[in-house]
Amino acid sequence: xKTLLLTDIPxxxxxxxxxxxxxxxxxxxxxxxxxxxVQNRHLHPExxxxxxxxxxxxxxxxxxxxRRSIRRVPIGKVGAMAxxxxxxxxxxxxxxxxxxxxxxEQNVTSxxxxxxxxxxxxxxxAVADGLGxxxxxxxxxxxxxxxxxxxxxxxxxxxxxxxxxxTMRGAVACAAASWAMAYQYHQQYGTPxxxxxxxxxxSMACTPQPRLRTSDEFVIGMAGQFYASEEWLRLAWxxxxxxxxxxxxxxxxxVLGHQRPDAIREEHLDFLGWQSQEQVVEILSxxxxxxxxxxxxxxxxxxxxxxxxxxxxPTYLAAGRPVLFHGPCYxxxxxxxxxxxxxxxxxxxxxxxxxxxxxHLAEDTALYQRLAEGAQAAFLADFTLDRxxxxxxxxxxxxxxxxG
Numbered sequence: 001x002k003t004l005l006l007t008d009i010p011x012x013x014x015x016x017x018x019x020x021x022x023x024x025x026x027x028x029x030x031x032x033x034x035x036x037x038v039q040n041r042h043l044h045p046e047x048x049x050x051x052x053x054x055x056x057x058x059x060x061x062x063x064x065x066x067r068r069s070i071r072r073v074p075i076g077k078v079g080a081m082a083x084x085x086x087x088x089x090x091x092x093x094x095x096x097x098x099x100x101x102x103x104x105e106q107n108v109t110s111x112x113x114x115x116x117x118x119x120x121x122x123x124x125x126a127v128a129d130g131l132g133x134x135x136x137x138x139x140x141x142x143x144x145x146x147x148x149x150x151x152x153x154x155x156x157x158x159x160x161x162x163x164x165x166x167t168m169r170g171a172v173a174c175a176a177a178s179w180a181m182a183y184q185y186h187q188q189y190g191t192p193x194x195x196x197x198x199x200x201x202x203s204m205a206c207t208p209q210p211r212l213r214t215s216d217e218f219v220i221g222m223a224g225q226f227y228a229s230e231e232w233l234r235l236a237w238x239x240x241x242x243x244x245x246x247x248x249x250x251x252x253x254x255v256l257g258h259q260r261p262d263a264i265r266e267e268h269l270d271f272l273g274w275q276s277q278e279q280v281v282e283i284l285s286x287x288x289x290x291x292x293x294x295x296x297x298x299x300x301x302x303x304x305x306x307x308x309x310x311x312x313x314p315t316y317l318a319a320g321r322p323v324l325f326h327g328p329c330y331x332x333x334x335x336x337x338x339x340x341x342x343x344x345x346x347x348x349x350x351x352x353x354x355x356x357x358x359x360h361l362a363e364d365t366a367l368y369q370r371l372a373e374g375a376q377a378a379f380l381a382d383f384t385l386d387r388x389x390x391x392x393x394x395x396x397x398x399x400x401x402x403x404g
Contacts, residue, residue, distance in 0.1 A: 002032045003396055004108040006099060006127055008061055008116055010037045012045030016311055020198045022048050027392040034106040036099045038119055057102045062091045064117050066151040081153040092122045100130035112396060114138045117146050118160045124167045136396060137167055138175035145304045175395045178309035178332040194395055198311035199388035205379055206285035206320040208372035211365055213289055218249035218362060221288030223256040223280050224312040231294035231326050236263035238351035244268050247362035254288055256280050284319035290361050291316040295327025297349040305331040317342060317379035322371035324357050341374035
């Protein structure tokens, strides 16, 4: 058996999706994987040396952002729709032909497609049909979020949703971003699904800490990307109104990731930039008191909140510090953290609510210790590589090792 991975982000050490994809690729038996990557020309992924033997072919992805002007010349809604429709009918077929030719060259017997963005959705069925092999679909986030964020017009959105539905109904298996997503897609399409979430080596689990580190400093840790910008602003406003103190302690916001955040005063911000996963877990565990995860309250983002699962959560849980989840109670991570006693759920968007959560964690020692211990227990139960390996191999149709 040999699998062709069709993706828009290759296995890479400097992109969140690339890190998870790389770990999944490591669970495929040697010599049984090839990759066709339709990559954004502006990305610069850094490959992993241990995956250098996997054959990979690159193609350039069409621009997926719909604009109402080209080179500062207005084209309006009709022009934007025409441009997107042109991409659909003229730029996808050549990519499909390249992917099919490459898959046949590699003698693949199965297709694994990561359905991120309209290009992957438009290619998936055609590549599977061209190769004559079963299709296994993976979804990071609901398609609605991507199409909205990229301003795709309503006509092309309708066609893309239809293509997504056809792909999911025809897939023999689905790798979902959360347990809620796996359940919904199974109910909606009849496709067997399982949640596959970013995971870490069991050895990275840090000893749960029973209390705050010091009596004069309160460090809020934040790792990864900033999708919930409005929620983040509410945290900043709460800290500003409180004079940058929690329970008499000076607040420091320690951020790890590509993006330097707005709204945090320089004297209270410690921006460390991008770090390896091992370094992130160690920094969060040893230098932070609570770990903050904002998630969107907006009704337009309800599907994303309900079905997606941020990769920062397993990292937070491995660090053995309490998680402050700032998002709606129906969100997939909120449900998980509550049911596993691994985080404090701040269910309202306003600044007073998030500050109240900070105070609870700062003043209630028993709660702090219980959530820290719950975090580690949840990590060891659900987010270790041995658990992930079993799920990935079952999704891709490979036998699970007896040790798994």
